[in-house]
Amino acid sequence: MKFAHEPGHLLVVDDNKVNRILLARGLEQDGHKIETAENGRQALEMLKRDAFDLVLLDIEMPEMNGYQVLEACLQDIELRNLPIIMTSSLDEIDSVIKCVELGAEDYLNKPINPILLRARVNASLEKKRLRDEQRKLIRTFATREVAEELMREGFSLGGRYVDATVMFSDIRSYTTYSENEDPAEIIELLNNYFALMFDAITGHHGIINQMVGDGLMAVFGAPVQREDRCEQSVRAALEMMELLEGFNQEQAAQNKTQIQIGIGIASGRMIAGYAGTQHRATYTCVGDTVNLAKRIEEHTKQAGRPILIDRFTREGLPEDIQVEDLGETIFKGKHQAINIFAVNK
Amino acid sequence: MPVIDKATFEELKQMSGEDFINELIDAFLDDAPNMLNNLRTALAAKDVESFRRNAHSMKSNANTFGATELGALAKELEFMAKENNLDIGTRLEVLEEAYGKVAEELKGMRT
Numbered sequence: 001m002k003f004a005h006e007p008g009h010l011l012v013v014d015d016n017k018v019n020r021i022l023l024a025r026g027l028e029q030d031g032h033k034i035e036t037a038e039n040g041r042q043a044l045e046m047l048k049r050d051a052f053d054l055v056l057l058d059i060e061m062p063e064m065n066g067y068q069v070l071e072a073c074l075q076d077i078e079l080r081n082l083p084i085i086m087t088s089s090l091d092e093i094d095s096v097i098k099c100v101e102l103g104a105e106d107y108l109n110k111p112i113n114p115i116l117l118r119a120r121v122n123a124s125l126e127k128k129r130l131r132d133e134q135r136k137l138i139r140t141f142a143t144r145e146v147a148e149e150l151m152r153e154g155f156s157l158g159g160r161y162v163d164a165t166v167m168f169s170d171i172r173s174y175t176t177y178s179e180n181e182d183p184a185e186i187i188e189l190l191n192n193y194f195a196l197m198f199d200a201i202t203g204h205h206g207i208i209n210q211m212v213g214d215g216l217m218a219v220f221g222a223p224v225q226r227e228d229r230c231e232q233s234v235r236a237a238l239e240m241m242e243l244l245e246g247f248n249q250e251q252a253a254q255n256k257t258q259i260q261i262g263i264g265i266a267s268g269r270m271i272a273g274y275a276g277t278q279h280r281a282t283y284t285c286v287g288d289t290v291n292l293a294k295r296i297e298e299h300t301k302q303a304g305r306p307i308l309i310d311r312f313t314r315e316g317l318p319e320d321i322q323v324e325d326l327g328e329t330i331f332k333g334k335h336q337a338i339n340i341f342a343v344n345k
Numbered sequence: 346m347p348v349i350d351k352a353t354f355e356e357l358k359q360m361s362g363e364d365f366i367n368e369l370i371d372a373f374l375d376d377a378p379n380m381l382n383n384l385r386t387a388l389a390a391k392d393v394e395s396f397r398r399n400a401h402s403m404k405s406n407a408n409t410f411g412a413t414e415l416g417a418l419a420k421e422l423e424f425m426a427k428e429n430n431l432d433i434g435t436r437l438e439v440l441e442e443a444y445g446k447v448a449e450e451l452k453g454m455r456t
């Protein structure tokens with residue numbers, strides 16, 4: 001059988017020489033790169049030193065047995081996602097069940113059947129590749145923390161109450177020097193602009209969950225709770241303004257369109273969750289706090305200040321962030337007056 | 346009872362290829378005396394854990410080659426050790442004898 005699969009980097013752990021050869025040679029024929037360890041302690045050292053795609057792990061071993069290696073891997077943030085296939089004889093079935101319940105990917109009975117071995121290994125590698133792809137995809141719209149949370153908890157439609165901070169940002173005006181706007185140039189401008197805003201937001205542990213036209217919505221402190229979400233959101237806003245300034249200078253130097261933005265931030269209780277269908281869903285937040293953040297963002301033009309926040313966000317800020325009390329404003333559709341603060345650069 | 350179950354051995358050979366079967370046999374003939382040695386040492390030292398582990402390894406390898414009798418004897422010793430019982434009488438000698446027959450047969454099966 002010639003390998004129809006992408007080769008992987010595999011670690012075979014078994015204290016028995018015959019078993020090691022049996023496992024290693026069969027898989028080498030499939031093009032995989034195999035390394036071997038004779039006991040659990042050695043295996044763990046190798047796993048911490050090098051990146052592997054899959055581990056074949058014997059249960060019965062001296063020094064550190066397979067069960068202990070599995071536990072150590074599951075507790076290690078770097079190794080937690082590494083697929084581990086337990087190898088054992090039939091009369092160890094109780095231990096195998098324990099391992100699979102704990103988080104082992106699969107198991108193989110000894111004596112090893114080479115055909116089953118290849119099938120399980122290739123299936124596990126394929127699953128790992130898919131998971132890695134998924135993780136990469138999630139990482140494009142979430143921070144590492146959030147991506148790991150999503151991978152661990154999985155995703156299900158449906159919401160829960162969270163205390164979080166929501167940011168809306170929108171382009172307030174375009175300053176154009178040329179008489180005819182080139183559509184390609186506008187799209188290029190938006191792409192460059194979004195890239196900068198993404199950096200600022202994800203750099204402060206926020207996730208962007210909506211992009212509509214030239215506006216975006218981001219959430220801080222969900223799905224992973226963060227004590228410093230108010231501070232992070234405002235620091236992200238400040239960085240956005242700073243990056244935008246540099247961006248506008250470059251645009252001006254090339255006689256290209258410049259932009260001004262407004263940012264509104266509000267904090268409080270909201271309903272967060274995945275909304276959509278099983279096939280296409282986004283993580284989003286809804287509720288009064290979210291509506292308020294949108295209203296505050298719209299208010300930036302009238303207030304003439306680029307970053308506005310509500311009282312709850314203001315209360316979560318450290319002293320070195322300077323804010324100015326703009327007093328109370330009654331927003332459309334709201335009965336209560338809302339105390340608004342402008343963040344100083 | 347044949348020393349080596351031909352069907353199991355043929356299956357192993359067919360699935361692994363000729364070069365590979367020789368390497369496996371050599372590894373076993375090289376490693377098995379260590380296991381027997383460990384079993385004797387563990388028995389003398391009343392080291393139940395080491396005895397059980399080595400019996401386990403011997404069982405595992407014997408079953409790989411289709412050495413049915415050797416596998417059954419090793420399994421019996423493994424289970425006794427698991428029950429904390431090293432009162433094994435002459436069973437280790439019986440196992441050593443069984444291994445001697447398996448080793449002879451395997452040497453002749455190299456290609």
